[in-house]
Amino acid sequence: MKEYPMPGDLIEIDRPHYQHWALYVGDGYVIHVTPIGKAAGSMTLLFKKAKVEKDLLDKAAGKDNWRVNNKYDNVLIPFPVEEIIWRAECQVGRIVPYFLLYKNCEHFVTKLRYGEAVSEQVEWHRVSPGCLPEVSFVSCCRFSYLD
Numbered sequence: 001m002k003e004y005p006m007p008g009d010l011i012e013i014d015r016p017h018y019q020h021w022a023l024y025v026g027d028g029y030v031i032h033v034t035p036i037g038k039a040a041g042s043m044t045l046l047f048k049k050a051k052v053e054k055d056l057l058d059k060a061a062g063k064d065n066w067r068v069n070n071k072y073d074n075v076l077i078p079f080p081v082e083e084i085i086w087r088a089e090c091q092v093g094r095i096v097p098y099f100l101l102y103k104n105c106e107h108f109v110t111k112l113r114y115g116e117a118v119s120e121q122v123e124w125h126r127v128s129p130g131c132l133p134e135v136s137f138v139s140c141c142r143f144s145y146l147d
Contacts, residue, residue, distance in 0.1 A: 003068045005057070008084040010109050012069040013061045021106040022060050023088050023113065024068075030057045031088040033096060033108045050098035052091040052108075076114040087112045 005011060005024035013020040022032035033050035057066070070078070078084065091112070097103050107117035 005068050006081075008078065008081040008113060009068045010070050010113060011057065011061075011066050013066045014064050019106070020060075020064075021104075021109045022057070023084070023109040024057065025054070025085050025088055028056050028058070029054055030060050031092060031109075031112075032060055033098060033105050035098065036095065048098045049095050050105075050108075052094045052096060054089075054092045070113070072110060072114060072118055076110075076116060076118070078113050079115060084113050 007024060007026040009024045011022045011024050011030055013022065020032070022030035024030050031052060031054050034053050036049045036051050079087070096108070102119075103117075104119055106119040110119070111117040
């Protein structure tokens with residue numbers, strides 16, 4: 001049985017080859033970053049810009065499985081729900097930098113929830129030729145995503 005999200009929850013969406021992340025804001029909606037450009041949705045583009053969008057969770061997830069995953073709650077203290085939602089709503093419509101290794105969708109939503117941009121999903125087994133050498137590592141990055 002799927003856990004129903006509460007406002008402020010992090011939503012992990014299972015995409016082929018990677019995880020997409022969104023922040024649940026209530027009434028069926030999430031706020032997340034979506035790629036801009038010809039190959040929108042492609043993980044092979046490491047440098048790009050993204051747009052912050054508010055979509056229905058069902059639209060954002062499509063046919064992919066999703067789950068509530070507030071996995072950093074045991075090490076980081078989330079902001080109060082009202083502040084998380086306010087921080088997220090203020091970002092809707094913005095064009096933001098996107099770099100898979102340190103400014104990805106997980107970084108974006110963890111910055112909203114905790115005030116720290118964190119991602120453990122930068123795990124590569126194979127990278128498209130010409131992008132980066134083949135590596136396999138897990139990175140936990142922190143940076144200032146929101147100005």
